[in-house]
Amino acid sequence: MVSFGAQVDFALPHIQIRQLNKYYDVQGTTVHALKNIHLDIPQGKILGIIGKSGAGKSSLLRTINGLEDINTGSIQIHHQELTQLKHADLIQLRQKIGMIFQHFNLMSAKTVYENVALPLKVAAYPKAEIQARVTEVLQLVGLADKAQNYPSQLSGGQKQRVGIARALVHHPEILLCDEATSALDPESTSVVLALLKKINQQLGITIVLITHEMQVIRDLCEQVVVIDQGEIVESGEVWSVFSAPQQHITQELLKLEQLTLPLQFEGTYQTIHSHALLKLSYAALVSTSLDIKSLFDQFNGAVHLYQSHVEVIQNHLIGHFTFTIPVNTPVDLTQLGLQQHPHITQLEVLGYAQLPTH
Numbered sequence: 001m002v003s004f005g006a007q008v009d010f011a012l013p014h015i016q017i018r019q020l021n022k023y024y025d026v027q028g029t030t031v032h033a034l035k036n037i038h039l040d041i042p043q044g045k046i047l048g049i050i051g052k053s054g055a056g057k058s059s060l061l062r063t064i065n066g067l068e069d070i071n072t073g074s075i076q077i078h079h080q081e082l083t084q085l086k087h088a089d090l091i092q093l094r095q096k097i098g099m100i101f102q103h104f105n106l107m108s109a110k111t112v113y114e115n116v117a118l119p120l121k122v123a124a125y126p127k128a129e130i131q132a133r134v135t136e137v138l139q140l141v142g143l144a145d146k147a148q149n150y151p152s153q154l155s156g157g158q159k160q161r162v163g164i165a166r167a168l169v170h171h172p173e174i175l176l177c178d179e180a181t182s183a184l185d186p187e188s189t190s191v192v193l194a195l196l197k198k199i200n201q202q203l204g205i206t207i208v209l210i211t212h213e214m215q216v217i218r219d220l221c222e223q224v225v226v227i228d229q230g231e232i233v234e235s236g237e238v239w240s241v242f243s244a245p246q247q248h249i250t251q252e253l254l255k256l257e258q259l260t261l262p263l264q265f266e267g268t269y270q271t272i273h274s275h276a277l278l279k280l281s282y283a284a285l286v287s288t289s290l291d292i293k294s295l296f297d298q299f300n301g302a303v304h305l306y307q308s309h310v311e312v313i314q315n316h317l318i319g320h321f322t323f324t325i326p327v328n329t330p331v332d333l334t335q336l337g338l339q340q341h342p343h344i345t346q347l348e349v350l351g352y353a354q355l356p357t358h
Contacts, residue, residue, distance in 0.1 A: 157188025
């Protein structure tokens with residue numbers, strides 16, 4: 001986990017960002033869009049950048065491929081300083097970076113084949129080489145039989161797969177995805193995410209995607225960065241961040257605060273209160289799942305469960321439980337957390353209430 005202002009440092013960086021600041025002039029007002037961004041993106045991994053609209057996700061992505069200038073700081077890709085490259089070198093570097101857009105950006109008057117071939121034609125590749133490469137990437141994305149179709153004849157998911165094929169045609173080392181699934185239905189989203197995972201595993205391409213959809217992060221990414229108001233506020237492996245989100249914005253994005261209870265709980269203890277409301281989060285490898293019975297047995301009293309949620313992320317069981325125990329239960333919550341370590345990631349008192357007696 002990384003706290004506010006700390007450096008995000010993953011091993012073997014493919015992309016290294018240091019002290020990055022980006023400002024915009026909006027109707028005479030200076031907007032600080034990206035604030036002291038520190039980020040290492042490891043080679044061959046899938047990193048998700050998540051945040052609300054306007055958080056700075058798109059600005060960050062566009063600085064990585066040089067579409068946006070930065071005001072201060074540095075961006076290195078394979079130790080090449082992006083801000084110091086000459087125009088010709090920048091163009092050459094961009095050929096190693098594929099881009100996938102939310103709304104596909106296909107040319108409606110051109111066939112699937114022509115859309116995918118266009119970057120190679122612009123770069124003056126030989127016709128035979130273009131044909132071989134386009135055929136190869138269309139087979140990879142499962143659209144070899146759609147080569148002569150026009151975009152209007154395709155579904156949204158198929159259009160996005162054409163966009164992916166076009167992004168791959170230059171043999172990129174990095175793939176940047178700008179809300180690549182937000183315009184798709186759930187079935188098409190699943191197909192596109194499976195394809196991106198396949199591309200990463202088979203070709204070793206580093207993938208950086210921005211999204212506001214937590215499910216995309218769960219299903220595809222290995223690491224996640226949470227950005228809020230232009231700042232990285234939390235980061236780490238997906239299973240770790242999702243099991244113990246430290247920041248309010250992360251909890252909100254995960255919808256962990258949507259707790260509906262039949263009773264009114266108060267934040268501080270009063271002598272009239274009979275029960276404490278607890279929230280417990282845990283993470284364990286699927287093969288070594290937490291023994292819930294032994295956990296609850298330690299409370300030496302009645303445990304009333306109000307909410308539970310368990311999911312599998314990166315071969316980890318991630319669980320969240322909300323329950324009450326009597327306030328006179330003789331248990332030290334701190335010691336309980338230590339005894340269950342490393343499974344328990346969070347254990348906190350949310351409030352107190354007077355429960356009706358039966």
